[in-house]
Each structure stands twice: as structure tokens, then as C-alpha cells.
Amino acid sequence: MVALEDLLGKISSGSAKVGIIGLGYVGLPLAMTMSRRFKVVGYDKSSEIIKSLSEGKSPVTDVKDSLLAERLGEFFSPSGNEQDLEDCDFLIICVPTPLDTEKKPDLSYIKSACNDIKEFLKKGQFIILESTTYPGTTEEVMVPLLEKSGLKAGTDFGVAYSPERVDPGNKKYSIEKIPKVVGGVNETCTEIVAKLYESVLEVEVIKARNCRTAEASKIVENIFRDVNIALANELALVFEKMDIDAWEVIKIASTKPFGFMPFYPGPGVGGHCIPVDPYYLSYQARKYDIIPRFIELSGEINDFMPVHVTNLLRNGLKQVNKEMAKATIAILGITYKKDVNDTRESPARIVIEQIVSSGGNVKIFDPFAKEIETKHGIIGSESSAEDAVKDADALVILVDHSIFSKEMLSNLIKTIKRPIIVDCKNILKDGLEGICEDGLYFGIGKPKLQ
Numbered sequence: 157m158v159a160l161e162d163l164l165g166k167i168s169s170g171s172a173k174v175g176i177i178g179l180g181y182v183g184l185p186l187a188m189t190m191s192r193r194f195k196v197v198g199y200d201k202s203s204e205i206i207k208s209l210s211e212g213k214s215p216v217t218d219v220k221d222s223l224l225a226e227r228l229g230e231f232f233s234p235s236g237n238e239q240d241l242e243d244c245d246f247l248i249i250c251v252p253t254p255l256d257t258e259k260k261p262d263l264s265y266i267k268s269a270c271n272d273i274k275e276f277l278k279k280g281q282f283i284i285l286e287s288t289t290y291p292g293t294t295e296e297v298m299v300p301l302l303e304k305s306g307l308k309a310g311t312d313f314g315v316a317y318s319p320e321r322v323d324p325g326n327k328k329y330s331i332e333k334i335p336k337v338v339g340g341v342n343e344t345c346t347e348i349v350a351k352l353y354e355s356v357l358e359v360e361v362i363k364a365r366n367c368r369t370a371e372a373s374k375i376v377e378n379i380f381r382d383v384n385i386a387l388a389n390e391l392a393l394v395f396e397k398m399d400i401d402a403w404e405v406i407k408i409a410s411t412k413p414f415g416f417m418p419f420y421p422g423p424g425v426g427g428h429c430i431p432v433d434p435y436y437l438s439y440q441a442r443k444y445d446i447i448p449r450f451i452e453l454s455g456e457i458n459d460f461m462p463v464h465v466t467n468l469l470r471n472g473l474k475q476v477n478k479e480m481a482k483a484t485i486a487i488l489g490i491t492y493k494k495d496v497n498d499t500r501e502s503p504a505r506i507v508i509e510q511i512v513s514s515g516g517n518v519k520i521f522d523p524f525a526k527e528i529e530t531k532h533g534i535i536g537s538e539s540s541a542e543d544a545v546k547d548a549d550a551l552v553i554l555v556d557h558s559i560f561s562k563e564m565l566s567n568l569i570k571t572i573k574r575p576i577i578v579d580c581k582n583i584l585k586d587g588l589e590g591i592c593e594d595g596l597y598f599g600i601g602k603p604k605l606q
């Protein structure tokens with residue numbers, strides 16, 4: 157008879173087979189990590205992704221083509237056919253969890269993955285959810301769908317939740333170095349899932365009391381970031397008016413060795429997590445008659461920041477008697493954060509849409525992303541920063557990609573006639589001092605500088 161405990165032996169011997177469902181920013185790095193020890197099948201519904209991976213081209217910045225080439229074949233096989241998952245011992249779901257148009261959780265990807273699994277689910281298999289979601293999803297949404305197979309969760313097949321905490325672009329903390337949280341539907345499941353991750357990670361695995369606790373811990377991590385970024389953004393708006401440098405203030409405050417953690421302002425939050433996940437808890441909290449005002453207010457403040465960027469730009473143009481409608485605006489950086497190629501929920505989209513809606517012309521450059529989708533259509537990146545600023549009336553720096561150093565920007569700005577600069581990431585620090593004398597400088601959270 158097949159027992160769930162048999163999986164412990166397969167983990168120890170390295171003979172367990174792992175299936176990863178969804179090969180994006182989370183699933184692909186996880187597949188690389190798991191394939192250090194186990195045979196991994198990676199399944200994705202996108203034929204484009206499977207084609208790219210099969211050809212050895214990684215669509216994810218953090219997974220280098222050289223690593224993919226090393227693993228392809230014997231250790232890692234990408235597949236667009238869900239039947240290839242049938243003989244996997246572990247199935248790890250890493251599909252998107254976006255919001256719908258009313259900012260409500262869209263669990264359709266998780267449901268679709270579970271519906272696929274239930275068709276072939278058999279005794280002794282173990283399903284793990286890694287997608288970020290509200291507390292209760294694993295037990296209240298996933299388990300009932302999987303049990304339609306006629307098998308019982310926790311005894312016939314294993315179920316656990318383990319949030320992914322990967323931080324794309326973070327060179328110091330790759331997946332193997334981030335402590336992993338796990339929570340099963342019962343103690344046996346928690347033990348098995350903990351053993352699985354312990355066998356491939358270099359750091360500790362934390363066992364949560366249950367799935368709900370593990371789900372809640374992940375959502376709290378992202379709410380913490382969202383709320384603190386909102387506070388930094390609000391302080392930036394206040395200090396700009398008071399002619400105080402918010403960046404300097406935060407840096408000084410962070411010299412206190414306890415009780416303070418620095419967060420910095422910016423043009424808004426983006427990516428698949430920070431602007432999305434807080435609303436997952438907010439949605440669920442309302443079902444318990446709690447209105448999570450703090451969380452929702454943070455979302456509002458962060459959503460205002462791209463509007464503030466456009467206001468700074470419009471104000472700058474006005475000071476030199478120019479109108480947005482007749483201006484050409486260069487934008488540096490369209491991704492949601494530095495050194496990644498992900499443009500999802502990027503504040504750049506809102507800034508671009510506002511400029512174009514006002515009749516302005518936009519030229520963009522990003523070394524990581526080729527294009528960005530806006531309501532006015534797809535806008536492609538120029539091939540260089542120099543091309544983007546050619547004939548531009550103003551330059552908006554939205555992202556602090558490593559190559560956008562102060563030196564690089566200074567040289568670039570010198571090529572613009574009477575430049576209007578909006579620096580959203582404080583790269584220039586002292587404004588245009590020592591760069592040019594006839595320009596106008598505006599920075600998020602910055603005092604009036606030349």
C-alpha cells in the first residue's frame with residue numbers, strides 16, 4: 157500500500173520526482189533549485205515559455221542561460237503537456253495570483269492548475285502551493301477541488317502551503333539562501349514538505365502551525381513593505397513642500413541602531429506582489445467584517461505617486477513656458493524595480509499614459525525591457541539612452557538600474573538643451589550642481605535645488 161511517509165525515503169535517496177506548475181519568476185528559479193537534487197518536470201501553459209526554455213533561453217533575469225543549459229535534459233525537462241506531470245511525487249504550483257478589475261483576488265490560475273491535477277491525482281502524491289494568496293486558500297479552495305478526485309487530502313495525498321519569498325534581482329539572497337516557511341494540512345504533511353525543502357536549501361525551514369499561518373506570514377511580509385513604502389512616499393510629499401531632503405532625513409534616522417528600518421520613496425510600487433497582495437488580505441478581512449483601512453490607505457498613497465511624478469514634470473515644463481502637449485519626454489527605466497526585466501504593474505505605465513493622454517510625446521529607454529504595454533498601445537524602448545533624450549524637452553528617471561549611475565546620467569543630461577529633470581530615485585542627489593547651469597531639477601522627496 158502506498159503511504160505518504162514513503163515520500164521521506166524518496167527525498168533522502170534523491171529519487172523523488174518533482175513537477176513545477178508555472179515557470180515564471182518563481183517557478184523557474186525553483187525548478188533550477190529542485191533540479192540540483194531531483195528530476196524536475198516543468199509544466200507551463202504558455203507554449204512561448206516552453207519553446208524558449210527548450211531552446212535554452214531563460215526569460216527570467218535571475219536564471220542565466222548557462223545554468224539552464226546545465227540542467228536541461230537529464231535534470232530538468234520543460235513541457236507543455238500536463239500528462240508529463242502524472243508520475244511526479246511532488247507537484248508545486250507557482251501560477252499567478254492577480255487582482256480582477258475590482259481589485260478582488262483572481263484565483264482562476266490556482267483553480268485551473270488544481271483541476272488539471274485532479275484528473276490524474278493518485279495516492280501518495282503531494283501538492284504544494286507556492287503562489288501568494290489570502291489565508292484559507294489552500295484548505296478552502298484547493299483541497300475541495302483536489303478531493304473531487306475521490307481521494308482524501310492529508311491521508312491519500314499530501315497538501316501543504318509554502319510561500320515563495322524570492323526577491324528578483326537580489327544578488328545576495330537567491331532562493332537557496334532564503335529561509336523557507338512551510339505549513340501542511342496536518343503534521344505528517346508539514347514534516348514531509350519541510351524535509352523536501354531542507355534537502356535542497358542552504359538555510360533553515362520554518363514549520364508553521366498550519367497552512368493558514370504560512371499563507372498569512374507571506375501576505376504580512378508584503379503588506380509590511382507596501383505600508384512602509386507608503387509612509388516613505390507620504391513623508392516625501394510633506395518634506396518636498398517643507399524644502400527638506402526626505403532621503404537625507406531617512407538616512408539620518410536609520411543611524412539609530414534599533415527601532416527604525418529605512419524605506420525610501422519612489423514613483424510608486426509595481427511588480428506582481430507589492431501592489432497586489434495587500435488587497436488579498438483586505439478582501440478576506442472584509443468577509444470577517446473588518447475594514448482594513450491602514451492597508452487600503454497605503455495602496456492609495458502609493459497609487460498617487462505616478463500622478464505626482466507627472467505633476468512635477470508638468471510644473472517643470474510650465475516654468476519654461478512649455479506645454480506637455482507639445483513636449484517630448486524621455487523616460488529612463490520602465491520596469492517595476494532595478495535590474496529586472498519585469499514591467500508588470502510598473503508605475504512607468506501610469507506616467508507614460510498620463511503624458512500621452514495630455515498630448516505629449518514619449519521616448520523610453522530601458523536596458524532590461526524592450527517594451528511596455530499601455531492603454532495607448534505598446535511603446536518600445538529606444539536602443540540607447542542617448543537616442544531617448546535626443547530632442548527631448550525633459551527627462552524622467554523612474555528606475556535606478558545599476559547602469560544609470562550618477563556619472564552616466566550627468567553625461568547624458570549635458571547633451572540636453574535647457575533640461576528639465578525629474579529624478580524619482582535620488583540618483584543625482586545634489587540636483588544639477590556641477591552638471592549644467594541652465595536646467596531645472598525636481599526630485600521626489602527633494603528640496604528645491606538648482
Ligand SMILES: NC(=O)c1ccc[n+]([C@@H]2O[C@H](COP(=O)([O-])OP(=O)(O)OC[C@H]3O[C@@H](n4cnc5c(N)ncnc54)[C@H](O)[C@@H]3O)[C@@H](O)[C@H]2O)c1
Nearest residue numbers: 178179180181182200201202250251253268269287288320
Ligand atoms: N515575482 C515575484 O517576485 C514573486 C515573489 C514571491 C512570490 N510570488 C508569487 O508567486 C506566484 C507566481 O508569480 P510569478 O511572478 O512567478 O508569475 P509569472 O507570471 O512570472 O509566472 C507564472 C507562470 O504560470 C503559467 N501558468 C498560468 N496558469 C497556469 C496553469 N494553470 N498551468 C501551468 N502554468 C500556468 C504562466 O504561463 C506563467 O509562465 C504569484 O502568486 C506571485 O504573487 C512572486
